Amino acid sequence: PPAPLGFTDVNLNSRNTYEVSRRRSAPEHLPHGGTAPAEPDPPPQEPAERARHRVGIAGAGSSFAEFFTRNFFTKRTKELKPAVQSAPGWKLFGKVPPRENLPKDSKIIQQEYEARTGRMYKPPPPSARRKNIEFEPLSTTALILEDRPANLPAKSVEEALRHRQEYDEMVAEAKKREIKEAHKRKKIMRERFKQEENIASAMVIWVNEILPNWEGMRATRRVRELWWQGLPPSVRGKVWSLAVGNELNITPELYEIFLSRAKERWKSFSETSTENDIEDAGASVADREASLELIKLDISRTFPSLYIFQKGGPYHDLLHSVLGAYTCYRPDVGYVQGMSFIAAVLILNLEEADAFIAFANLLNKPCQLAFFRVDHSMMLKYFAAFEVFFEENLPKLFLHFKSYSLTPDIYLIDWIFTLYSKSLPLDLACRVWDVFCRDGEEFLFRTGLGILRLYEDILLQMDFIHIAQFLTKLPEDITSEKLFSCIAAIQMQNSNKKWAQVFASLMKDNKEGDKNHSPAPKS
């Protein structure tokens, strides 16, 4: 086969190829979950023959082909399962039945190509491209020659025959792959089905056995193990509520009272704010009003990709109410950034008043209170305790971080303030919450170590700024299986001391230290 033809094809189509590659690589950066419809689908206006044409190009420039396969297949199989089902590539081969094809010679195919260009449309065939890697130039050349332009001499009979044969081989190969893919899909479906069955059976156990005997069963080994597996979404809110408890004895009526107080305040605030006299107002009033403004601002910046908490979204007012009522209930704490994420996750799993009750009680836990009051010296104690277990579990990484003076506050602040709901995918964050409700604050720090363990190898290669960037913006494709096996591998024991003991001894050091030093200035 004459080489110049191949080149012509590359020139003709390289632009299209590039466009496709751009279109295709874009979804890689989309956030996880429910992204399938958002994928910028290639316009259906893709001539079948042009697509086939590209097969030739891919053969000519295998780097292109590799680029495609890499971008496509990881994506397609991972995120766009429904799309795989009708992977358009198979249409290319499936739609043209070999029988109908047999009598056609290259001339006819070529004419068809010309006739169809710009008229008959089809999405590009990702699988066709993939084949190219395995098919050596011979077969791809055949495809190129099928597309040989009319102004060039036609193929010889012998050549055309050989190409037909190769084409049939490709079809056969494609069919084989199709069957293999179908098996894979079936397996995935089976696994998903099994998972759903597990959730369903777990739900039955939670509803029928555990919840009615909550106090008696919550600490049993069986329940704790089931709990670790993740709570079924239908009982999640209920179990969280029970586990968090209601030490503060908040009733739904009390919530209504604080909510109406918050509403009054918003009303008076919107009336006075027009006068623009915030400057002269007392500091506490200004601060409170600023915090009301900030709630408004932050609600729209809470899970923005879900489009449910933003203005006009179904949960906007709910989130506003819960946060507003809290600032009236706990003026000593007020609204602190990070809270909106916690309240949002609760609202997604609980009724309004129950969400508020869980929210207030959750924030009343010592660790959360220390953080949301931004009690810097207490926060440092938590970080110090974290470092004890960091060094114990991941000594190499610990030294690596130390060598860059990379302190845990840099990544832990975001993780702890939002209970991982901002940094992990939401479903995974909920699973962290599950066990956090079971094990308490210790699990938050254990999760942090799990994340570090999960990415230890990569982190060891990075310098300060890359680690800091990486940990404050975790990869979106983090999976629960991997993360939870890493968390499970983290030992919360330091020379026979557990988290609580390590933390208590750090607190004791602090008190003794206080006698000698004046406390660090706080803002």
Place this chain on the structure above:
Amino acid sequence: HFFFFQSSDFLFKFLVIGNAGTGKSCLLHQFIEKKFKDDSNHTIGVEFGSKIINVGGKYVKLQIWDTAGQERFRSVTRSYYRGAAGALLVYDITSRETYNALTNWLTDARMLASQNIVIILCGNKKDLDADREVTFLEASRFAQENELMFLETSALTGENVEEAFVQCARKILNKIESGELDPERMGSGIQYGDAALRQLRSPRRAQAQSAQECGC
């Protein structure tokens, strides 16, 4: 801290500070990605960005610390000021409140970062001119009085965003050249990049070094 980077002459630590909702993270995102991030979260604690820019033939790597804006976080974010060579002090031209807070931010930065910290004042959301509450003149007067550089920026359109970072870096470079700033001094927020380090070492070692750095 020891930093080794691909062909940069200097490393500058930069801060982005200012009230909540003024667009600090969006400025950073626009500077690095050349895109407006319209679904951005609020920053809790600190986030990071880095970029190598060319300033008058010198390659400068900026290590940018993008801090949380809420007053309550001040005690946390203050601890990140140390050793910063430059800062973007951001307010929102449509919010006088964010402008009124500038003095506090400025005091903190001068006190905690370094006396010589180079600060550029950024009046962000320039695209929202209809809702403007702070005039250009007023802010530029404030900048002059406080020895700040000043630009009005738009993280949405990208106007003056790159300029803000570059102008700040240029001023630091000028100060280094005039001897006013000494990169060797602790806490200057300036370090030599690997290109500069290469000159200090034997060429062969430097080569091995840069080979190792590839891909990180």
